[in-house]
Amino acid sequence: MKMIRVMIVEDDPMVADLNRRYLEQMSGFVLLGSCRSGEEALEALQETEVDLLLVDVYMPGMSGLDLINHIRKEQYSVDVILVTAAKDQKSILEALRQGAVDYLVKPFQFDRFQGALQRYRQRCEWMNDLKQVSQEDLDRKVFSRAQPEERSALILPKGVERNTLRRVWESVSSVEQEFTAEEMAVVVGISQVSIRKYLKFLQELGLLIMEAQYGAVGRPVNQYRYNQGASLPKNWL
Template sequence: MIKVLIVEDDPMVAEFNKRYLQKIEGFSLIDTASTVKNAMEIINREQVDLILLDIYMPRENGLELLKKIIKLGKGIDVIVISAASDMRSVKTALRYGAVDYLIKPFEYERFQSALTSYREEVRFMEKQESISQEELDKYIFNKDSSATNDQITDLPKGLTKNTLKLILENIVELEGSPFSAEELASKVGISRVSMQKYIYFLTSLGLLTSEVSYGSVGRPVSRYQYVESKDYLIKQYK
């Protein structure tokens, strides 16, 4: 079950979000919070996988909570649900790693789409150790695989240039040492789900190579290495 925290200062809206969430299979509500401070107390006390986050709140706003989550490095994903429709708020939320953004008021169908898409991405990534380009485009980046290379100049959906730059800087600091998605996610301060999207993208470009590592306990883990000689492949996306 995906464990969810609702952060919303309006009790009526929080109740609606709670009822909507209960209709969708695969999610479990951990708690609700009406302030950033209260949310941080819950995050430090409970396991939280996903936050449904409002931006307009008393004292600190939701964007401040997004910053704090990144610094914690706990791998928590965020879907913003807010009346904030200005591009600055949207861009900032996406830059800080929000996986989706719903503008109030919204229909239940949009809420359902956001949650089910997120759930299926989580399930897909959990059972995949490797992936084809066709699967990558279809399930993660939502791109038409028939598009030509000349047409693909923008980053895939859900990826941002600032986060990509931060990830590349951290990979370079490893000086060729192999790493897992979980290790890099913790180092950068974003969720494993978000990190896996960037790793799939970099692997599809040929900037990362992967090898499955079999430990004495637990599932096999894919470990990645940076191919410095192919750094030129990423320049069109910077």
């Protein structure tokens, strides 16, 4: 699967920078740039191929909803996720009617942002390999209407073993403070390479939250913390 090309459309530089830093923590995405208005975004779309726009609603001049309307009229092949403080019924309904694939209300946590983009990427990967589709496939992959028994099933990725997953989950869910992969590898008693696979898997499930901590020098250090209230279904272990 190719890298998903993303553009941020946000007039607030602090919010745009936050979205950029969130995006940089995720694999499979590349940020092409940021635009501070709908007009600027339309100009960029004429010259650059973009897969996904992260769009604010409230902007001077052309609003984010007006931008989506122009995009649909011009038939640009680009998807849109709204990242906005607008939470009124009219804005939400208009965004859905215009085909927004997700809607994030400010302020939000990284795990919600991460989940939105991971679901989008998974859908793109599935659609990219699609030849024929059944109603069950559409319900499960696109419209999130899997049957309860399907939701409870877990297919472990390559390199993730069930018994080790149980040990890792018991360890991370009992730690109240943030931790690094190196620290958790010592606690669980497996290699750093292995622990990163399990932490990434739990993060993708929304059970762990990862944030990059930037020091004065050197590369950022990834800090993990348990997503309070989240739980791994017992029949997955």
